[in-house]
Amino acid sequence: MVRMNNRAENDVRPVQVIWHFLKQQPASVLWQRGDTKILAAVQPTSGSFQVSGSSVTVQHLDWLKATLRPLLVTADLTITVTCLEDGGGLLAELFNAAYCALNLLPKDQRPQQVAAAVTTAMVNGASVVDPDQVESQQATSLMTMVATPQEQILALELSGQQAINSSEFNELILRASQGVTRTNAQRQAGFERAVEPPLPVIDTDQRTIVIATKNPGKAREFNAVFATEGIQIKTLLDYPELPRIDETGATFEENARLKADQIAAYLHLPVLADDSGLMVDALGGRPGIYSARFSGDHNDAGNNAKLLYELTGVPAAERTATFHTTLVFAKPERPAEDLVVEGNIQGQILGIPRGDNGFGYDPLFYVPALDATLAQLTVEQKNQISHRAKAIEQLKQKWRAWIKA
Numbered sequence: 001m002v003r004m005n006n007r008a009e010n011d012v013r014p015v016q017v018i019w020h021f022l023k024q025q026p027a028s029v030l031w032q033r034g035d036t037k038i039l040a041a042v043q044p045t046s047g048s049f050q051v052s053g054s055s056v057t058v059q060h061l062d063w064l065k066a067t068l069r070p071l072l073v074t075a076d077l078t079i080t081v082t083c084l085e086d087g088g089g090l091l092a093e094l095f096n097a098a099y100c101a102l103n104l105l106p107k108d109q110r111p112q113q114v115a116a117a118v119t120t121a122m123v124n125g126a127s128v129v130d131p132d133q134v135e136s137q138q139a140t141s142l143m144t145m146v147a148t149p150q151e152q153i154l155a156l157e158l159s160g161q162q163a164i165n166s167s168e169f170n171e172l173i174l175r176a177s178q179g180v181t182r183t184n185a186q187r188q189a190g191f192e193r194a195v196e197p198p199l200p201v202i203d204t205d206q207r208t209i210v211i212a213t214k215n216p217g218k219a220r221e222f223n224a225v226f227a228t229e230g231i232q233i234k235t236l237l238d239y240p241e242l243p244r245i246d247e248t249g250a251t252f253e254e255n256a257r258l259k260a261d262q263i264a265a266y267l268h269l270p271v272l273a274d275d276s277g278l279m280v281d282a283l284g285g286r287p288g289i290y291s292a293r294f295s296g297d298h299n300d301a302g303n304n305a306k307l308l309y310e311l312t313g314v315p316a317a318e319r320t321a322t323f324h325t326t327l328v329f330a331k332p333e334r335p336a337e338d339l340v341v342e343g344n345i346q347g348q349i350l351g352i353p354r355g356d357n358g359f360g361y362d363p364l365f366y367v368p369a370l371d372a373t374l375a376q377l378t379v380e381q382k383n384q385i386s387h388r389a390k391a392i393e394q395l396k397q398k399w400r401a402w403i404k405a
C-alpha cells in the first residue's frame with residue numbers, strides 16, 4: 001500500500017534535532033519529526049521529579065512522567081515540554097524530545113536505558129507507522145510504544161474508536177518495533193556528532209574551525225590552507241541536523257554574516273562563512289551575489305551555460321570579470337564583533353571551458369598572467385592567487401588575536 005503521503009507502511013518521517021537549543025538551559029532540544037515540533041528542557045531540582053508543559057494535556061504529562069521515571073537514576077529533575085506544533089504522533093514525540101534533553105545532562109545523570117518512542121495506527125484497515133496529522137485523524141486505532149533497540153517494550157498506550165483484533169495488534173507491534181529501531185538510529189547519529197564528537201569541536205584550542213558552507217569545493221580550498229597550520233575544518237556537511245540558512249542579504253558581506261552569525265548561534269562556537277560571486281563587467285556586474293542561483297539552484301553546469309549564453313558575441317577584450325570572496329568570522333551571540341575580510345581576482349570569461357579541477361565557474365575564469373583557467377590549477381596553485389586565498393591571507397593575520405579577545 002502506498003500511503004497518501006507517499007510513504008511506505010514502515011517508513012517513519014525524517015527527524016531533525018537542534019541540540020542545546022536554549023542558551024540559558026543547556027539540557028534543551030528542539031525535536032522535530034515531520035511537522036510535529038517539541039521543545040524540551042531539563043533542569044536539576046532538588047527533592048522532586050516534575051514534568052510540566054504547555055500546549056500539552058495533563059494526561060500526556062502524566063503518561064510521560066510515568067514512562068520516563070523508571071529510566072532515570074536521579075529523581076531531582078524538572079522536565080518541561082512545549083508542543084509548538086502537533087503534526088501527528090504527539091505522545092511519542094513528547095517522549096523522544098524529553099529523552100533527548102535528558103541525554104544532555106552530565107553523563108552520570110542520563111537515562112540508564114536507550115529508548116525511543118513511535119506511534120503506529122490502523123488507517124483504512126491497514127497498519128502504518130508514524131502517522132502524520134491527516135492519518136492520525138483518520139486512524140481507527142492509535143498505539144504509542146516506547147522500546148529499547150533490543151525490542152524490550154517499556155510502555156504501550158492504545159487508544160481509538162475501534163477495537164483491534166490480535167493479528168492487527170501483532171502487526172502494530174511489529175511496525176512499532178521497526179519504527180523504534182529506526183528512531184534510535186535517527187537520533188543517535190546526530191547525538192554523537194553534536195554531543196560526543198570523536199574530536200573535540202572546541203575552538204579555544206584553535207585546532208578546529210567550523211565553516212558554515214555546504215560547498216565541498218570551498219571546503220577543499222580552506223582545508224588545504226588550514227591543514228598546513230595543523231588546523232582541521234568542519235563544514236555544515238558535518239552537521240546535517242542544522243537548519244538551512246537563506247541568503248537573503250543584498251551584499252556578499254550581509255550574506256556571509258547571515259551564515260556565520262546564525263550557525264555560530266546554533267553551535268555556540270565561532271564560525272567562519274564565505275560568500276563569493278562572479279562579477280562580469282559586460283553584464284553590469286552580474287551575477288554577483290546571485291552567482292549560485294544564476295540559472296536555478298546551485299547547478300554549476302547550468303550557471304556556466306547561462307554565462308556563456310549571455311556573453312554570446314561579446315569579444316574577448318570585453319569579457320573582463322572579477323571573482324570576489326567575503327569571509328566573516330563570527331562569535332556566538334556577538335555579531336557586533338564579526339571579523340570581516342575580503343579578496344578579489346581579475347580575469348576573463350572564456351568562450352569554451354578549460355580544465356577539470358576546481359568548481360563552480362572555474363573552467364570559464366581565465367587568468368592571463370598564468371595563461372590558465374582556475375580549473376587548470378591544482379588546489380595549491382589556486383590557493384596562491386585566488387580571491388578566496390587573498391581573503392584567507394587577511395584572515396590569517398587577524399583571527400588568532402580576534403578569537404582570544
Ligand SMILES: O=c1nc[nH]c2c1ncn2[C@H]1C[C@H](O)[C@@H](COP(=O)(O)OP(=O)(O)OP(=O)(O)O)O1
Pocket residue numbers: 212213214215218247274275276277278291292293298303358359360361362374386388
Ligand atoms: O572559487 C570559486 N571558483 C568558481 N566558482 C566559485 C568560487 N567560489 C564560489 N563560486 C561559485 C559557487 C556558487 O555558485 C557561487 C557562490 O555562492 P555562495 O553562496 O558563496 O556559495 P555556495 O552556495 O556554493 O556555498 P555556501 O553558501 O554553502 O558556502 O559562486
Ligand SMILES: [Mg+2]
Pocket residue numbers: 247292
Ligand atoms: Mg550559498
